[in-house]
Amino acid sequence: MRAVPLLLAMLSLAGCAARVAPPPASTLQVPQQWRAPLPDGGSGLPVDAAWWQSFDDPALAALVSTALANNGDLRVARERIEDFRARVRAASAALQPTLSFDTSATRTRTLSAVTGQPYVTNVFPLEVQAAYELDVWGRLANATAAAAATLRGEQANLEAVGLSIAANVASGYLNLRGLDAQLELAQATLALRARSRDLARRQFEVGYSSRLEWLQAQAEYDTAAEQVPQLQRQIFEQENALALLSGASPGPIARGRTLAELVPPPVPSGLPSDLLRRRPDIARAEQAIVAANAQLAATRDQLLPTFRLTAAGGIQSGELSDLLHAPARLWRLTGTLAAPLFDAGRVQAATDSAAAVRNQALVTYENTVRQAFVETENGLDAVTRLREQVVQNDARRATAAETLRIAHNRYANGYAAYLEELDAQRSLYAADVARLQLRARLLTASVDLYRVMGGGYSAPAGTAR
Template sequence: MTWRAAFKRRPAAVAAALMLAGCAATVAPPPASTVQIPAAWRTAVEGQSSAPVAQQWWQSFGDPALTALVDKALQSNGDLRVARARVAQYRALTGVAEANQKPNVSVDSAPTRTRQLAWNGVPYVTNVYQAEFQASYEIDAWGRLAALTDAATATYQAEQANSDAVALSIAATVASGYLNLRGLDAQLALTEATLKLREESAKLAKRQFDVGYSSRLEWLQAQAEYQTTAEQVPQLKRQIFEQENALSILTGGNPGPVARGAELADLQPPPVPEGLPSELLRRRPDIARAEYNLIAINANLQATRDQLLPSFKLTAVGGVQNLKWHDFLNAPTALWHLTGAVAAPVFDGGRVQSQTDSVAAQRDQTIYAYESAVRAAFSETENGLGAIVRLREQAIQNDARRATAAETLRIAHNRYRNGYASYLEELDAQRTLYSADVGRLQLKTRILVASVDLYRVLGGGWTRP
């Protein structure tokens, strides 16, 4: 039986359905977009590479230990495993939505034994052997079920993009953490080397004080400088210990030591990739996630609006039945019936319209969230490019300061050795040079970390299919 044949048996229902076909809930138009994509970035970085962003960009640092850490984190990180499990969940929900567009067939077997009273009060027992199958199918005349499937698919794609965003964030966090760890290692090595020099200077000041060549003040100043440097060693070791534990947790392990690779001095930031602002719309997974969310909410809006339209369902039920098991197996009685149903709301008190308005408001929120994600991407990229440029400029000034401090220490040491100045003058020059050396290591680390952050805000080589 076709659904048109079913309509012939329900002329009143058909008439009502035709009247309601044009009565879907009204939908407010979406707000106009206010996003303006700039033609180019404000900051131009010298020496930009024309090559696209590498998919595994962390390998560009040339450190096998860093690559191994990131690869391990992408396999074992707990947050990323949760995100991937959510992708599997929403992939299954997409299958549920697709199944609603297909026929549903079920089989039911229900043998029954009943003891009843006859008209004269005498009890009797009845056996009923019955097997039945039922098939039902909803005709998606208005596309409501297809819209729900589209919404589920877009939500699944949004979860995929979210998983990619989590992976990108974890890779950047691990890379930054490792580079910060190498920076702390370099600072510790510098501090321990400086501590040995401070110890020799303190011993020299003590000998000179003992023979009356210098004052007690100079000896105490040298001793205080040694103690100040010694105090920094356990502080740096604590920071290294905590950084190792954090990296171990990020890679899905227990707190513990982390293997090292290249020294900080041997690590060089990869070239800055060249790109246009419009390319971020395809490269950044968080923007793709916002876009898929917008697609999903629009499909949900269509499905919600179409609730006021009539639905058409076909149901076929067939089976066999008999009172005796032998006859049930050999000559059962066949039973069947076919039903075509048309259902449409007549009065719902404005419920569907209110639901439609609610989903339309959610659509507007999703549009605003998408625009905010795009603007945030532009801002983060501008800041990342600006950070690279300014840190490079700062490193040039630090090199000049370090060269001046080294020359100052050389002159102060010669003046002190020849008796033209006190030890306090040399001590002050040592402090200045040590500060410049620490600043150089910190700047090197910050430039490397800024390169990682720039690759993150550029999308990390991820491209939306």
């Protein structure tokens, strides 16, 4: 009877789970509309999962598909998923009973308490044991839920890596086509500068112009010639970067449509709240909260008593030959109730740590959502402003082309020095380069907009929303 008060005291102490600090108050506010207007009001279309196909470039589509299949970072992310799947199986296995067997052979020489003479005994046991922990408080279930939520977070991370790889490949390919166009422009300009240089040299030789004009023409030719190897080096490095992204060795990249033939896809429509369902990084942050909450519950319940059932049965004999023919049959059934009485605050400290991890996950989620809003606002504004720049560049180029036409006629008719035509050539070349760069930037801005709006992502099955 003396054990009853002790047992009651133990249950009273263990029945009080560890104290849990409350979560921080949320300061997240989801805007109703975008601050930046949708370019052209938006297309009204949802975000296409395979948005890179909207460029209608088979080479680009093939390159992205190859990267999604072979990229090294994606392969690592897939292996991480297999790792966390195994962790979920390990956590859920704790909810199931365990079964084991034990056998041994013992030979003992000891003294008889009756005769005082030594004697030898043999023991040959064979025992099967089964054990099962009753998950009364849900501690094991919470640990399994934490592992499952972490797995879903890793699945979302795989989607995030895939989305990033697709966007990087598409942007890299579009930049490559922009460099190709700049190289064509530089080579064409070099041919024009060569003709101008030869003309200036002939005019100098016949005494029609000064040696200064010839040297100026030669300097312009050298400047244009300098651009060619620089662009060739950038193209070479861009091809290698794309090969690395696609999981291949350094080498040339197949081309499809030219920069002039590539058209930005329509801007998709959507509200800020749609990002909460589409962005994989937000989904991962959300699952981190779920996992932290479940782990907190499992840690807190460590102060509660555990119930464990153990059953064992087997056979035993003193002679090996009798083990299977005439053994003694033995069994036992044990029920264990255990709870900590004093742990110097270990469980409470672990609970406080788990609560802090939960709070970090909440703040990280809010920061991730805000970052998604900022990136999307910037992406929408970038597309709008780049389109406006293209319009202004068209006007600038038209003016520069007309200026060059007038300057060339004035120089050809002897009304102006060659320096005027050189200045006009420089202005037109600068406008042409800016035009190509703007077109490439507009295309890559469209890629980035699809990335920040969560294009290509689908929520994992079972993800809570």
